[in-house]
Amino acid sequence: MHMADALLSPIVAxxxxxxxxxxxxxxxxxLKKDDEPSKLPTMAVASALVFAGQMINYTIPGTGSSGHxxxxxxxxxxxxxxxxxxSMVVILTIQCLFFADGGLMALGANCWNMAFYGCFVxxxxxxRPILHSRWFSNMDSKAATRLKITIASVIxxxxxxxxxxxxxxxxxxxxxxxxxxxxxxxxxxxxxHLAIGLVEGLITSAxxxxxxxxxxxxxxxxxxxxxxxxxxxSLKATLAxxxxxxxxxxxxxxxxxxxxxxxxxxxxxxxAESGYSENMALDEDDYGVSSDxxxxxxxxxxxxAFLPDYAFPDNDSSVGTTxxxxxxxxxxxxxxxxxxxxxxxxxxxxxxx
Amino acid sequence: xxxxxxxxxxxxxxxDLAMKVSPIHSLHPLVKLLVTAAYIVCTxxxxxxxxxxxxxMILYPALIFPMSGIPVxxxxxxxxxxIPLLAVVGCFDLFxxxxxxxxxxxxPVTAGMVSFTVFFLKGILCLTASxxxxxxxxxDRLCAALRMLGLPSALVTLFLLTFRYVSVMIDELYAMNTAxxxxxxxxKGIHYSVWGSFLGQLLLRSMDRAAELYESMQLRGFDGDxxxxxxxxxxxxDIILTxxxxxxxxxxxLVNFSRLLGGLFV
Numbered sequence: 181m182h183m184a185d186a187l188l189s190p191i192v193a194x195x196x197x198x199x200x201x202x203x204x205x206x207x208x209x210x211l212k213k214d215d216e217p218s219k220l221p222t223m224a225v226a227s228a229l230v231f232a233g234q235m236i237n238y239t240i241p242g243t244g245s246s247g248h249x250x251x252x253x254x255x256x257x258x259x260x261x262x263x264x265x266x267s268m269v270v271i272l273t274i275q276c277l278f279f280a281d282g283g284l285m286a287l288g289a290n291c292w293n294m295a296f297y298g299c300f301v302x303x304x305x306x307x308r309p310i311l312h313s314r315w316f317s318n319m320d321s322k323a324a325t326r327l328k329i330t331i332a333s334v335i336x337x338x339x340x341x342x343x344x345x346x347x348x349x350x351x352x353x354x355x356x357x358x359x360x361x362x363x364x365x366x367x368x369x370x371x372x373h374l375a376i377g378l379v380e381g382l383i384t385s386a387x388x389x390x391x392x393x394x395x396x397x398x399x400x401x402x403x404x405x406x407x408x409x410x411x412x413x414s415l416k417a418t419l420a421x422x423x424x425x426x427x428x429x430x431x432x433x434x435x436x437x438x439x440x441x442x443x444x445x446x447x448x449x450x451x452a453e454s455g456y457s458e459n460m461a462l463d464e465d466d467y468g469v470s471s472d473x474x475x476x477x478x479x480x481x482x483x484x485a486f487l488p489d490y491a492f493p494d495n496d497s498s499v500g501t502t503x504x505x506x507x508x509x510x511x512x513x514x515x516x517x518x519x520x521x522x523x524x525x526x527x528x529x530x531x532x533x
Numbered sequence: 534x535x536x537x538x539x540x541x542x543x544x545x546x547x548x549d550l551a552m553k554v555s556p557i558h559s560l561h562p563l564v565k566l567l568v569t570a571a572y573i574v575c576t577x578x579x580x581x582x583x584x585x586x587x588x589x590m591i592l593y594p595a596l597i598f599p600m601s602g603i604p605v606x607x608x609x610x611x612x613x614x615x616i617p618l619l620a621v622v623g624c625f626d627l628f629x630x631x632x633x634x635x636x637x638x639x640x641p642v643t644a645g646m647v648s649f650t651v652f653f654l655k656g657i658l659c660l661t662a663s664x665x666x667x668x669x670x671x672x673d674r675l676c677a678a679l680r681m682l683g684l685p686s687a688l689v690t691l692f693l694l695t696f697r698y699v700s701v702m703i704d705e706l707y708a709m710n711t712a713x714x715x716x717x718x719x720x721k722g723i724h725y726s727v728w729g730s731f732l733g734q735l736l737l738r739s740m741d742r743a744a745e746l747y748e749s750m751q752l753r754g755f756d757g758d759x760x761x762x763x764x765x766x767x768x769x770x771d772i773i774l775t776x777x778x779x780x781x782x783x784x785x786x787l788v789n790f791s792r793l794l795g796g797l798f799v
Contacts, residue, residue, distance in 0.1 A: 208687050358623060
């Protein structure tokens with residue numbers, strides 16, 4: 181789900197940096213407030229382990245394929261949402277810088293799509309409510325907790341991956357870089373991530389169950405009952421929260437999907453003939469999206485983009501400019517090759533001297 | 534286990550590259566960080582059909598590769614992570630945007646072909662720029678630059694510590710994984726019966742060790758902030774260098790350099 185720089189426009193990428201930066205800033209403040217610098221080495225070790233652990237293949241029974249671990253849920257269950265988020269940010273940065281997984285400009289978006297949902301949404305809306313719920317209260321408490329950990333991990337991974345995948349589609353479409361239609365891209369991303377989420381959830385729950393068996397005190401929110409902290413939230417209330425999330429996400433999705441029955445219409449996001457900024461202004465009648473907001477966004481983009489009204493020069497694509505562009509590009513290529521050859525020559529000379 | 538093994542060697546390789554000596558390596562890390570950021574933002578912001586405008590951006594890697602002595606082949610290997618993504622997402626342009634914009638001889642060039650090339654080139658150039666930053670700057674110096682930019686100490690320290698542990702963990706898991714697979718011939722990965730214990734054991738052991746490590750760090754005077762050696766102040770010389778480099782990049786972004794050059798000859 182790592183996005184490359186080319187998928188995003190600088191405006192969208194910048195907005196995502198601000199969003200993820202705010203979440204990271206809040207996490208750092210929260211960590212300091214709780215006086216937890218002692219957590220740093222533990223966080224570093226846990227995130228290093230998750231980083232390496234994601235490269236291990238887990239065989240999926242009955243199929244020939246294998247799955248991987250879901251980092252966000254595991255880290256927030258072990259370290260809490262704030263420390264978990266920072267650890268995920270670090271993992272994503274290392275992946276970006278050293279393994280070219282996701283671009284540097286797209287890092288803000290990647291942190292949001294993979295770390296924010298996994299850690300904050302996964303923790304506050306799924307892990308904590310489920311672990312504190314009175315589910316399976318007729319069973320013995322240990323067995324009930326085991327079931328709750330499994331359910332929380334699976335639902336958490338599925339939901340947070342769906343949110344992440346949806347964000348990838350949304351960010352790509354808002355950037356208007358590719359012709360890939362919104363509906364088709366979504367139809368491609370969501371089902372794949374449903375399957376991935378299920379498998380990742382099961383693997384994550386297996387690791388968390390092991391930790392629960394061996395050292396339950398390491399898991400967040402698990403020893404709540406022993407500490408006498410009984411959450412009043414009933415099964416009904418928990419389900420209501422989950423239902424609200426589903427309605428919100430589902431509603432958001434259908435808002436886009438239903439108004440574009442063929443999905444292809446969304447290609448107009450990247451339609452060349454209406455200028456780059458105009459692409460952002462959706463037609464209210466056709467799409468059910470408030471065009472006021474879109475207009476404002478388009479306005480901001482128009483004022484901040486370097487060359488806002490640039491489109492493929494249908495009107496000014498005289499043969500002359502195209503030819504000069506091609507000739508110029510060839511000259512640039514020759515210059516680049518020249519610099520590379522000369523640079524290498526001088527370096528060798530320097531090394532020999 | 535190729536993936537984890539490959540990751541270990543890639544990390545070592547990047548570390549080795551960053552330790553080299555060259556004019557680029559010796560630049561102040563903040564200069565490199567700012568110039569790289571400016572380059573990526575300018576490159577990514579080119580309109581989707583502006584191929585001739587985007588093309589001169591290759592001058593940056595063409596200049597930095599030979600000056601830094603970083604082999605291009607290492608960078609090419611990094612592309613494998615991003616090329617499938619760029620190809621899959623970009624290829625839709627080829628099919629959906631088929632207006633002919635000009636002809637090269639008898640071959641009609643469609644708008645989709647132009648936008649696909651621009652998209653692909655942008656992806657490659659942005660990746661190359663961030664690769665060059667990391668390949669010419671050691672992590673300590675990069676972290677020092679991030680601190681100078683005002684990033685919180687907790688985040689930077691966490692980044693540095695995690696990076697150091699990553700190689701340890703990769704080695705450890707590589708050994709465990711090899712040992713497991715040697716005892717489980719014909720199996721593609723970890724069997725579901727040991728899904729939990731395989732990583733869980735290492736996790737518990739490591740977290741205990743991390744607690745001991747923190748105590749020993751405290752005994753040596755660790756106060757939550759790292760000290761970064763070998764990173765001088767951001768001098769006037771560095772400011773001028775950054776301004777000139779960023780200025781050149783912005784110039785390439787605002788002026789269609791290809792057309793400007795071509796116009797002189799055509």
